[in-house]
Amino acid sequence: MSFAQPAVSRRFALAALGGFSLMAACAPVPEVAAPEPVVGGVPLSQIVEGYGLIEDEGYRLPPVSPQYLQGVNRRVLMRYPGELRPGTIEIDPNAKFLYWIMPDGMAWRYSIGVGIEGVGLRGTTIIQRKAKWPGWTPTANMLRRDPALYGPFRGGVPGGLASPLGARALYLYRNGSDTYYRIHGTNDLESIGNSGxxxxxxxxxxxMIHLYDLVPNSTRVVIRTYADSVRIEGSAMANRGIELAPYLITPEQLFNGEEGGRADELASVSGRG
Structure with missing residues (x-):
């Protein structure tokens, strides 16, 4: 025997189903977080102030990765710790600092890398030429010292993103003659704070762009001695940094925007010790 389902029960069931449907329709949809924008390989939230994307003279400089800006490796406006007069650049090749000294007792301190040519810089020189996006040609001494490294570039590299002198260069003179020493930008970010x-x-x-806009021609550039570096910066800071192996890159890699590598890393990869 069958019994008809009470109408009130059917109405209750339909009402209940309708309520569940309405609740489901009104429930908030979980938001899916949008991926963080990345600028020049650096997540937007990790870009360090002052080291972001730069559009300059028709070239685009990507942000500096924060891994290279740790500790003292970023520029800072600070009380000048030395004894030189305002309007002077003081370079400490041991602590890997460059100071632009200002009239109010303050200075901009920049972290630097010091190549083998820079190690030989002594005494006082004068900035007698400034250039934006300069080209580069290895000197005769470079070609004699390491023909394998510099020989492929004996014809020079035009100014631009590929140039080893980077975005700016300050040319140092002594007694009116070019010393062939330069203060310049670099694409070798790992070298900052180290010796190359x-x-x-x-x-x-x-x-380098920041410094270039502050410093006029005829600025004196003084090299701090190791003894003064220890006295002013402390022994640990006066010996900071490591000596890096040569960065090897072919002209084809350079002009195609490809990467080379350190000589010791390449030897390890290829099995050569």
Missing amino acids: SAGCIRLFNHD
Whole structure:
């Protein structure tokens, strides 16, 4: 025997189903977080102030990765700790600092990399030429010292993103003659705070642009001695940094925007010790 389902029960069931449907329709949909924007390989939230994307003279400089800006490796406006007069650049090749000294007792301090040419810089020189996005040609001494490294570039590298002198260069003279020493930008970010087998006094391109706009021609550039570095910066800071192996890159890699590598890393990869 069958019994008809009470109408009230059917109405209750339909009402209940309708309620569940309405609740489901009104429930909030979980939001899916949008991926963080990345600028030049650096997540937007990790870009360090002063080291972001730069559009300059028709070139685009990507942000500096924060891994290269740790500790003292970023520029800072600070009380000048030395004894030189305002309007002077003081370079400490041991602590890997460059100071631009200002009239109020303050100074901009930049972290630098010091190549083998920069290690030989002594005494006082004068900035007698400034250039934006300069080209580069290895000197005769470079070609004699390491023909394998510099020989492929004996014809020079035009100014631009590929140039080893980076975005800016300050040319140092003594007694009216070019010393062939330079303060310049670099694409070799790892070299900042360290010693290298090539180059003079190098800064992050971002720092070099900042310094370039502050410093006029005829500025004195004084090299701090090791003894003064220990006295002013302390022994640990006066010995900071490591010596890096040469960075090897072919002209084809350079002009195609490809990467080379350190000589010791390449030897390890290829099995050569």
